[in-house]
Each structure stands twice: as C-alpha cells, then as structure tokens.
Amino acid sequence: MKTKHPKIPTLKQFLEQFPTNDSCLDHLMETRYGKRHVCAKCDKLANFHRVKSRRCFECDFCGYQVYPTAGTPFENTRTSLRDWFTVMFLFCTSRNGVSAKEVQRTIGVTYKTAWRMCNLIRQYMGYVDGDTPLGGPDGKIVEADKMFYGGKDKKGEDDKSVVLGMIERGGEVITRVLPSKGARQVLPAIFQRVKGGSRIATDEAGAFRELSENGYLHGTINHREGQYVNGQVHTNTIEAFWSHVKRSMRGTYVSVSKKWLQTYLWEFEYRQNFRKQPHVMLDVLLRSFPRPYADT
Ligand SMILES: [Zn+2]
Numbered sequence: 001m002k003t004k005h006p007k008i009p010t011l012k013q014f015l016e017q018f019p020t021n022d023s024c025l026d027h028l029m030e031t032r033y034g035k036r037h038v039c040a041k042c043d044k045l046a047n048f049h050r051v052k053s054r055r056c057f058e059c060d061f062c063g064y065q066v067y068p069t070a071g072t073p074f075e076n077t078r079t080s081l082r083d084w085f086t087v088m089f090l091f092c093t094s095r096n097g098v099s100a101k102e103v104q105r106t107i108g109v110t111y112k113t114a115w116r117m118c119n120l121i122r123q124y125m126g127y128v129d130g131d132t133p134l135g136g137p138d139g140k141i142v143e144a145d146k147m148f149y150g151g152k153d154k155k156g157e158d159d160k161s162v163v164l165g166m167i168e169r170g171g172e173v174i175t176r177v178l179p180s181k182g183a184r185q186v187l188p189a190i191f192q193r194v195k196g197g198s199r200i201a202t203d204e205a206g207a208f209r210e211l212s213e214n215g216y217l218h219g220t221i222n223h224r225e226g227q228y229v230n231g232q233v234h235t236n237t238i239e240a241f242w243s244h245v246k247r248s249m250r251g252t253y254v255s256v257s258k259k260w261l262q263t264y265l266w267e268f269e270y271r272q273n274f275r276k277q278p279h280v281m282l283d284v285l286l287r288s289f290p291r292p293y294a295d296t
Pocket of ligand 1: 039040041042043044046059060061062063064
C-alpha cells in the first residue's frame with residue numbers, strides 16, 4: 001500500500017469521503033463491527049441495517065441493536081459525527097496543533113464544547129499511538145532528554161513541569177510528564193520504555209548516570225562508550241522535537257496547564273510518529289477505537 005509520495009489527505013478528499021453524518025456512522029460501523037458480522041445476541045452471521053434517525057444498526061434476524069459510537073469520544077455527545085470527524089481531520093493535518101478557538105470558529109460550537117472535543121481527541125491520540133518500547137540491542141540509537149515546561153506559580157515560585165522524552169533515531173518518540181527530575185523518577189521511566197541493551201545517548205545530567213549499570217550502552221555528550229563511533233553521541237533529534245513542541249505550544253496554545261500537559265504531548269507524539277506515513281494518519285485515527293464486544 002506504500003505510495004511514492006504519501007501525503008496528508010486534502011480537505012477536498014476528506015469532504016468527498018465523509019459528505020454526511022450518515023457516511024461517518026457507516027464508516028464507524030464498518031470499521032468497528034463490519035455491517036455483516038456474527039450477532040452478539042443470536043450468534044448468527046447477520047446483516048445489520050440502519051435504524052432511522054438513531055445512531056444505531058439492527059440485526060436482520062433478532063433485532064439486536066448495535067451503537068457504533070459506543071466507547072468512542074463521540075458517545076453521548078450532541079455534536080454531530082461529521083463535526084467530530086472534521087476536528088480529527090484538523091488535528092491530523094495541522095503542523096502546530098489545533099486550538100479550541102479554531103475549532104469553535106470552524107464548526108460553530110461553544111468554546112467549552114470545542115475545548116472538550118480537543119481534550120478527548122488528544123487523549124484518544126495517546127491511546128492510539130501507544131508506547132511500544134524503543135531501541136533494543138539491534139535497534140537504532142535512542143536519545144533521552146528532559147524538557148522543562150512552564151514557569152512560575154501564583155506565588156512566583158518555580159513551577160515547571162518535567163518531561164522526559166525518548167526518541168529512537170528514525171523511529172518513534174515517547175514522552176512522559178514526571179513528578180520530579182531526579183534519577184528515582186527518570187530511570188524507571190526509561191526502563192519501562194527503552195529496551196535493555198539499547199544504545200542510549202543523553203546529556204550529562206545526574207539522573208542518567210546509572211544507565212550503564214542497568215544494562216544500557218550509555219553515551220553522554222562528552223563521554224562515549226566503545227560502541228559508538230565519532231559523532232554518534234548527540235541529542236539533536238530529541239532537541240529538535242522539543243523545540244517544535246515548545247514553539248507550537250507558544251503559538252497555538254499560549255499556555256498549557258500542568259494537569260493537561262501530557263495530553264498535548266500525546267498529540268505531538270502522534271503526528272511525529274506518523275510523519276513518514278501522513279496519508280494514513282487520519283484513517284488510523286478513525287478506525288482504532290477499542291473493539292466494543294470485548295468488555296460486554
Ligand atoms: Zn441477532
């Protein structure tokens with residue numbers, strides 16, 4: 001399915017694919033259940049037909065009803081499916097993020113509704129992207145680095161958030177907001193998300209010092225182990241990611257609260273991790289909802 005120059009879908013393509021609310025609901029039904037599937041109630045392979053004016057489909061045999069929006073961010077909202085899909089389109093096609101103000105203007109909802117939609121989409125992007133561990137003995141070099149975000153609290157005291165970022169060169173990025181910047185927080189976060197035996201490059205911060213003792217081939221900017229050749233130990237890739245995130249946050253979001261910082265980072269992770277296949281970014285987002293039958 002690889003095309004030579006994969007591109008982000010255009011607004012025109014998007015509108016052709018999803019011209020109506022019904023087309024969005026059909027899409028959810030097809031990707032989550034299949035219009036023809038084994039009915040959870042009568043156990044027959046059945047066609048499911050649309051129930052008029054409701055967001056549901058009904059088994060041809062027993063009348064069992066399936067709501068394809070169940071368990072998605074669209075469940076229990078009055079916002080139309082097409083508006084939801086449109087905002088997801090914006091999230092996938094923007095480079096620097098989507099503000100609630102922009103959503104408010106684009107689909108004509110209140111600011112509060114727009115903010116809530118953006119928040120749910122960011123959380124969902126984090127779920128879809130997941131955190132598959134990076135590196136490994138045969139993997140590429142992983143760069144790990146801390147980023148400090150924010151400023152002072154109301155009393156004027158330092159109130160920056162600590163974010164750990166790990167990026168496999170040419171591969172994926174994972175970020176994690178940590179309660180503090182010391183080794184007790186940083187090391188376990190790395191153990192969990194970077195495979196043992198990986199080559200890992202960091203700066204000389206104390207929090208990274210014990211990586212060698214824990215089975216990593218650790219190179220710091222001024223000191224590298226034998227496994228590295230000249231010039232391999234740097235953190236340029238993760239630093240470039242941080243500067244993109246910070247610039248975009250400043251430009252699009254102005255300020256992001258501590259409480260929601262991780263969700264904004266998930267959004268940036270999602271786009272970064274799909275950067276080589278932007279043409280499927282939206283498609284993946286619109287078909288990755290958890291399989292609803294699993295928890296019934
Ligand atoms: Zn049935």
